[in-house]
Amino acid sequence: MSDGFEFRRHGEIARLTFARPEKMNAIRHEMWSAIPDVVAEVEADAAVKVLVVTGAGEHFSAGADIGEFRALRSTAEGAVNYDRAVTAAVEALGSMRKPSIAMIQGNCIGGGCQVAVACDVRFAAADARFGITPAKLGIVYDFLSTRQLVALVGPAHARYLLLSARLVGADRAAEMGLVNEVVDRELLEKTTMEFAETVCSRSQTAVRSMNEIIGRILAGQRESDAEIERLRSDAVRSADYAEGVAAFLERRPPRFA
Structure with a gap:
């Protein structure tokens, strides 16, 4: 340092x-x-x-x-x-x-x-x-x-x-x-x-993946690609997605890992 x-x-x-x-x-x-x-x-x-x-x-x-x-x-x-x-x-x-x-x-x-x-x-x-x-x-x-x-x-x-x-x-x-x-x-x-x-309280899977996509757009990428689709696919298979949906249906704040 x-x-x-x-x-x-x-x-x-x-x-x-x-x-x-x-x-x-x-x-x-x-x-x-x-x-x-x-x-x-x-x-x-x-x-x-x-x-x-x-x-x-x-x-x-x-x-x-x-x-x-x-x-x-x-x-x-x-x-x-x-x-x-x-x-x-x-x-x-x-x-x-x-x-x-x-x-x-x-x-x-x-x-x-x-x-x-x-x-x-x-x-x-x-x-x-x-x-x-x-x-x-x-x-x-x-x-x-x-x-x-x-x-x-x-x-x-x-x-x-x-x-x-x-x-x-x-x-x-x-x-x-x-x-x-x-x-x-x-x-x-x-x-x-x-x-x-x-x-910090939000899904870090979502936060980091969306931050990466924004960075790609700022760097000039204009269309989705295999890596972006992988990020989105991984998200819906994640524990965060299951917790987010369960919390919404149960009307409680999500508790993301």
């Missing part, structure tokens, strides 16, 4: 926290490089059903640590190597079968917003600010993150954010579709964790 992270498990929910509050949780290269390992650990842990990503203190993350750029991105080759670490982190988050939730307060800018967009669901405090700022640095946003952003907010809003590098408040971000829900700062933790617990 990299310095700058805190990783904790709370029952069925794991939490990855950017923990550099003195730097507004700026993400160092070492942290980008560690995210795929965190994701792999979450995916492999049978007890964990949901990953929550957040920041310590007042902010989610102000983005990549620009202080490293002179040393690590001073050449074209260095920039390519740095970008590989960022892309691997974004790809790992975006391809998770277990759901990921971004819990956002304060600044969520640049690479911080990139991480949030890669998550499945986003809850934001009313004081949150969002921006994607490569146009301020002479950087062209990578294809994967651009595709994720366009899929989330549409091409018009993606152009607004990327071409201007302007910051938008939480309410405007919600209007764009950048976040799912905006709540008062003091309710952010409660709202996010209640949603995470709701997801």
Whole structure:
């Protein structure tokens, strides 16, 4: 695990926290490089059903640590190597079968917003600010993150954010579709964790399979295939399906294994 992270498990929910509050949780290269390992650990842990990503203190993350750029991105080759670490982190988050939730307060800018967009669901405090700022640095946003952003907010809003590098408040971000829900700062933790617990209470067979299908659609798949039909067939043969139907007929909450 990299310095700058805190990783904790709370029952069925794991939490990855950017923990550099003195730097507004700026993400160092070492942290980008560690995210795929965190994701792999979450995916492999049978007890964990949901990953929550957040920041310590007042902010989610102000983005990549620009202080490293002179040393690590001073050449074209260095920039390519740095970008590989960022892309691997974004790809790992975006391809998770277990759901990921971004819990956002304060600044969520640049690479911080990139991480949030890669998550499945986003809850934001009313004081949150969002921006994607490569146009301020002479950087062209990578294809994967651009595709994720366009899929989330549409091409018009993606152009607004990327071409201007302007910051938008939480309410405007919600209007764009950048976040799912905006709540008062003091309710952010409660709202996010209640949603995470709701997801944990659902059929994990259904949750993970549907998350995979959504990911395939976002990656450009347009029709069902043998793998998707296998996921659906396995689901109706599963213990979760039997329990879900029994609970519905008996008018009680399901108790999924």
